[in-house]
Amino acid sequence: MPSPKRRQNNRSVALLDAAAQLFAEQGYRATTIRDVTSAVGMGPGSSYYHFKTKADLLLAVYHEGVSRVVESVERRLDAAPDDPWKRLEAAVIGHVEAVLAPSAYARVIVRVLPDDVPEIADALRGAREQYEALWRRLVDDLGIDVDAGLFRLLLLGAANSTQVWFRPGLQSPEQIGAALVTFLREPLEKS
Amino acid sequence: MPSPKRRQNNRSVALLDAAAQLFAEQGYRATTIRDVTSAVGMGPGSSYYHFKTKADLLLAVYHEGVSRVVESVERRLDAAPDDPWKRLEAAVIGHVEAVLAPSAYARVIVRVLPDDVPEIADALRGAREQYEALWRRLVDDLGIDVDAGLFRLLLLGAANSTQVWFRPGLQSPEQIGAALVTFLREPLEKS
DNA sequence: GTCTATAAGGCGATAGAC
DNA sequence: GTCTATCGCCTTATAGAC
Numbered sequence: 001m002p003s004p005k006r007r008q009n010n011r012s013v014a015l016l017d018a019a020a021q022l023f024a025e026q027g028y029r030a031t032t033i034r035d036v037t038s039a040v041g042m043g044p045g046s047s048y049y050h051f052k053t054k055a056d057l058l059l060a061v062y063h064e065g066v067s068r069v070v071e072s073v074e075r076r077l078d079a080a081p082d083d084p085w086k087r088l089e090a091a092v093i094g095h096v097e098a099v100l101a102p103s104a105y106a107r108v109i110v111r112v113l114p115d116d117v118p119e120i121a122d123a124l125r126g127a128r129e130q131y132e133a134l135w136r137r138l139v140d141d142l143g144i145d146v147d148a149g150l151f152r153l154l155l156l157g158a159a160n161s162t163q164v165w166f167r168p169g170l171q172s173p174e175q176i177g178a179a180l181v182t183f184l185r186e187p188l189e190k191s
Numbered sequence: 192m193p194s195p196k197r198r199q200n201n202r203s204v205a206l207l208d209a210a211a212q213l214f215a216e217q218g219y220r221a222t223t224i225r226d227v228t229s230a231v232g233m234g235p236g237s238s239y240y241h242f243k244t245k246a247d248l249l250l251a252v253y254h255e256g257v258s259r260v261v262e263s264v265e266r267r268l269d270a271a272p273d274d275p276w277k278r279l280e281a282a283v284i285g286h287v288e289a290v291l292a293p294s295a296y297a298r299v300i301v302r303v304l305p306d307d308v309p310e311i312a313d314a315l316r317g318a319r320e321q322y323e324a325l326w327r328r329l330v331d332d333l334g335i336d337v338d339a340g341l342f343r344l345l346l347l348g349a350a351n352s353t354q355v356w357f358r359p360g361l362q363s364p365e366q367i368g369a370a371l372v373t374f375l376r377e378p379l380e381k382s
Numbered sequence: 383g384t385c386t387a388t389a390a391g392g393c394g395a396t397a398g399a400c
Numbered sequence: 401g402t403c404t405a406t407c408g409c410c411t412t413a414t415a416g417a418c
Binding site: 011042043044045046049050 | 383384385386387
């Protein structure tokens, strides 16, 4: 007796997983529909039953990517104390965790820029907006006297660069997040 | 009496300028040879007189980009005092200046990753190596007890993200460089 | 739902005129 | 040195069989 409602859309998910992996590794333009379908053992035309265009496939991956980063950050925030700096640290850890996760969805958001796909650039920016609003709140809650937008993007710029140099076993997301926030916190609290 | 040796290769330079602009804006794969030639008012085939392949064109832009960032950083270092933290700050300012310069060459190094063009990935990494060695020295001279490679890539990751959020008039490269290095310096010197 | 075959167009690169 | 014309290939996307 197999579970009744599961796996209703299993092949769509397989396509999304493969697309996320390839988009994150090679970028959007360098990845072909044939790359994606052959990675899941399908014929070249079969992707179009599930996703109308290649851009639609990217957009679906993008939404899933944002959703996974938000989940990862909020999971950490739920377990964090009330102190706003501790909450910021928790969020950074959640972000780094998502970017370094085995699943490639979060990395697509970092690797593929809205300008890479002009036809859906606005939709991609909209998907990011939800996540950036979360960070705006976290930084605002610090009550520090710096340009909050500047601070936020500096923080995420640094955090995103972790995927360039991270080596498993040498640093954990917790260590990276704590180090980053400590770097930022101490000089700011003095001024 | 016009200068005799000048402008010997004026059209190659025009192609390089246009390619740098387009590679920085759209990425490598999304930019076509036709985009580049038509930006300088040439026919589609004429690029191949100056550059054998599209990848060769990128490599030339890349070398020029590295050369310009190195020049910008060394110009700042020549005017900096002996203190290693002041020298690091000067270097960050020089880097940010190059990335935010009107000329697009430096931005190509940030935007186009070696993995984007597998056929010349090693050559692109080699071009970056010269620049990264410069930073390795600067960080080593600090004599601090952190993973120097980690520290360097975190610094450059943050500095490179400036091109995402920088708005002229709000922050100068000097302010960004000073803020970044102050962020990093104070907590490290305590430990 | 997935297949194969193919349409329609864009790409990098070449050839030969000028 | 630059032009126009074109080759050969690969791409996204579609059509119709199964």
